[in-house]
Amino acid sequence: MKTAEILILGAGYGGIMTTLHLQKLLSIQEGRITLVNKHRYHYQTTLLHENAAGTAHQDNNRVNIDEVIDTKRVNFVQDEVCEIQTAEKRVLLKSGKTLLYDYLVVALGFEPATFGIPGLKEHSFSIRSINEARKIREHIQCTFARYHHEKRDEMLALVVGGAGFTGIEFVGELVERVPVLCKEYDIDPSKVRIINIEAGQTILPGFAPELVNYAYNYLKNRGVEFYLGRMIKTCTPDGVIIAQGDDEEEIKADTVVWTGGVQGNSLVGQCGFPTARGRVEVRKDLRAPHDDHIFVIGDCAVLYDEQTGRPYPPSAQITIQQAEGCAENIKALLKGQPLKEIKPEFKGTVASLGSEEAIGIVFGKIIVGTKAVIMKKIIDNRYLYMLGGFNLLLKKGKFKLF
Amino acid sequence: MKTAEILILGAGYGGIMTTLHLQKLLSIQEGRITLVNKHRYHYQTTLLHENAAGTAHQDNNRVNIDEVIDTKRVNFVQDEVCEIQTAEKRVLLKSGKTLLYDYLVVALGFEPATFGIPGLKEHSFSIRSINEARKIREHIQCTFARYHHEKRDEMLALVVGGAGFTGIEFVGELVERVPVLCKEYDIDPSKVRIINIEAGQTILPGFAPELVNYAYNYLKNRGVEFYLGRMIKTCTPDGVIIAQGDDEEEIKADTVVWTGGVQGNSLVGQCGFPTARGRVEVRKDLRAPHDDHIFVIGDCAVLYDEQTGRPYPPSAQITIQQAEGCAENIKALLKGQPLKEIKPEFKGTVASLGSEEAIGIVFGKIIVGTKAVIMKKIIDNRYLYMLGGFNLLLKKGKFKLF
Structure with a gap:
């Protein structure tokens, strides 16, 4: 029996967890x-907004990969994926190296989706990585430090585009960070503005209305300015132009952070799979369509929930x-056993x-306040x-x- | 006997110390x-290079003025001086207020002198205040944070213009800060450059040659690049152009800090006193020429040392x-007593x-290493x-x- 080459791309939630399970499930011969x-490190994407706001340091949110994997069982390669050649069953890396595989796990995560809004790519930040989160933190600090010299009001205006999960969590951290x-x-705190812009009519779409109201009132009482039902039309070096119907308005701000959308890593589309917003619709066993050797998981994959459709x-x-x-399922493939249908279970969510x-x-139970804070910590821990x-x-x- | 109005402008070393002495020397009636x-705070200009490098926080280098003065004896006004009208014996402030005086102490400190070098004012930083030092610190941090995205070598190049006291002390802090x-x-430390440019042939002019060599070798061994005998011809958004005779060379750097010269606060020249590099040549009793009611001290004053000429x-x-x-001398004036000649004593200096x-x-004794480090702390403390x-x-x- 030949030893299978299993190649995992990406060490986010999906890649690192697949690795940890495989190193337990498979024997060296298998x-x-x-x-x-x-990067040499893994991080929790869901905590990056804290690093970006500066309320938590990035080192509390990353861990060296070789500290969590079994380096005797797993070969870790720090490199960037350039191309996946599915016909040749190989992956080209930025260093020039080529890696061959028998089974591939694509877990390359997300990219910000800017929906073609002009200027967003050039003039806004996104909360997508440790490097980018740190850049946001330093940008805000540097702008505040320069305020005494230039005294432009827009230096103290922090615009957050998007009122989804990440946008609202980031706004929450900013409320805490600004003082x-x-x-x-x-700087006089009354001069600082935190501005949240959302195309939809409410914040946190998908959450129960009572939670939405709770969050909205909490943040509004702490000075957050909400512009709901407003699209960002353009992002410029000076701020954003927002529109509601035919009415346009400019909001000047030296800091614009876009959290309004994500899509799958563009490498996934480039390797030939049909994608929608960069995501591959995978089969029930998590394999890519028409390729029995490739699994796609996480933000690069779309998996349908049969119960909800x-x-x-x-x-x-x-x-x-x-x-x-x-x-x-990789273990099953190697053993020649049937693959399982994967049905993740939604246990709840805390923002x-x-x-x-x-x-x-x-x-299924709604929680707010201390209970929710404790639950969030339990989830992270x-x-x-x-x-x-x-x-x-x-x-x-x-x-x-204590 | 009328109570005299004594007005002190500036709360640097000179202004704050004059205030502290006067509040002890004078009775309320006098x-x-x-x-x-x-600002509401006093700070030690000689420690700003640490705040700029980021090796010490500005709050360790400033103290609220009302914590050190006797607020029952001294009226503290947080405002900016706009004009000194000597004929009317009054001072105009930015807020619109006017203050009248019987005796005035001008202790308004220094400004950077750029000697007309094009671009220095626009594109370089100077270590002149808490605000500016903090701006330098944040600029370096922000540039380093952006490096992963733009990958330009010059983002990691730190140019210090001038190898005098402040320039060399700042370079010393940078050596410590970069790791x-x-x-x-x-960031890979080997990619970072600390570059010191000095028009003179050696660093630390005025210091004994053995101290100069000691400092030069210490810093050079820690990777500092010295360009001695080179003038900065121009400062641009991209860095500096330096010249030696007819040879010109561009050094690209996102950070340029100019420490190459200081002059007296320009307000002093504007109020009509003859000045050289913004400094008034004061009489032996520290009074301005032709005005018996105005004292000028510190970086705005030139006082001759009779011993050295x-x-x-x-x-x-x-x-x-x-x-x-x-x-x-203010006390003597109020009492109608003769004024003293002021002969400061040079006790030594530690960089x-x-x-x-x-x-x-x-x-008169040369010290280096631990002894000098301890002596510096004793001086500061x-x-x-x-x-x-x-x-x-x-x-x-x-x-x-410990």
Whole structure:
């Protein structure tokens, strides 16, 4: 029996969890596991808004990959994927290296979707990676530090485009961060604006109306300016132009962060699969259409929920469950056994509004306030435990020690 | 007997120390003391290079003025001086207020001197205030954070123009800071350049050659690139163009900090006194020429040292001694007593090269290494003690607690 080459692309939630499951499930004879990732570290995308706001440091949100994988079982390659050649069953890397595979797991994550809005790509930030989150943090700090010299009001205007999960969580962190920034840079807090712009009529689409209202009122009472039912028409070096029907309005701001949409990594479309918003509609066993050797999971994949007839939302908990199923199906393939249908279970979701407020729904039950804050920490800490056991939990976990 | 109005402009070393002496020397009947300063805080100009490099936080280098003055004795006005009208004995402030005086102390400090070098004003930073130092720190951090996205080598090039006291002390801090920055922003330290450009043939003019060599070798061994005997011809948005004779060379750098010269505050020239590099040649009792009611001290004043026939250098220790003399002479004026000639004493000087190395001359004796580091701390701590007693020393002093 030949040892199978298993290649995993990306070490986000999907890639790292698939790797961890495979290194337990497979014997050395069954499979050689290779993991490719751009950075030497893994991070939690769902916490990047804290790094971007500056309320938490990026080192609390990343862990070196070789600290969580079994380096005797997994070959980690720090490199960038340039091309997936499915016919030749190989992957080309930026360094010039080529990796061959018998089975491929594509877990390359998301990109911001700008829907062709002019200027967004050039003049706005997106909360997409540790590097970009850190850039946002430093940009805000630098702009606040320059305020005393240039004294332009728009230097203190922070525009967040999009009122989905990430947008609102980021706004929540900014509410908490601004007083600290004002103290650090000797700025009058009343001059700072936090502006949230959303094309839809409410924030947090998909959440129960009472949670939406709770979050909206909480943030509004803390000074957040909401522009709902407004499209961003253009983003310029000076700010954004928003429109409602025929009415246009300019909001001047040195900082614009776009959280209004994501799509699958564009590499996935480039390798020939049919995609919608960069995402491949995978089969029930998570394999790509017409290719029995390629699994696609996480933000690059669309998997339909049979119960609702709608795709599962792109989220960490769904991806983590896909990763486990993906690893089991690879094991089944190697053993010549039938593959399982993967049916992730939606257990609930909690959105934080800074470190002291949150809203959510857990096992069908609505929670707000302290309960939701505690639940959010439990979710984050549970992930760390899954990832790196008790040691990692102690190192990076969210605890308040009294 | 009429109570005299004593007005002190500026709360740097000179202004704050004059205030502290006067509030002790004068009775309430003798004089009403008013202190005007742009900021609510006093800071040590000689430590700003640490704030600019980011090795020390600005809050360790500033103290609220109302924490050190006796607010029952001194009227503190936070405002900016716009004009001194000597004929009318009044001072116009930015807020529109006018202050009348019987005796005026001008202690408005320095400005960077750019010697007409094109572009320096627009494209370089100077280490002149808390606001500007913080701006330098944030600019470097933000540029390093953006490096992963733009990957231009010049983003990691730090040019320091001038190898005098401030320039070299700043370079010393940068040497210490760069490894920390590289860790924070995931940058390979070997890509970062610290470049010092000096028109003269050596660094630290005025220091003993053995100290100059010691400092030069220490910094060079830590990777600092020195361009000595080179003038900065132009500063551009891309860096600097330096010249040696007819040879020109461009050094690309996103960060250029100019420390190559200072001059007296330009307000002093505007009020009609003859000045050279913005400094008034004062009489031996520290009064301005032809005006018996105005004292000028610190970086706005030139006082000649009779022993050497040369002016005292603009330095904190000379200014602090002038402040004491100035207060005593105001007291003498009020009493109708003869004024003293002020002869500051040069006790020595220590230049730090980061927190773990220093060079200096103290009471005529050359010191380097640990001795000099300790002496520098003693000097800084002694000033805090003079300024705010034991409490302030405990709060802001430089100690290593084991």
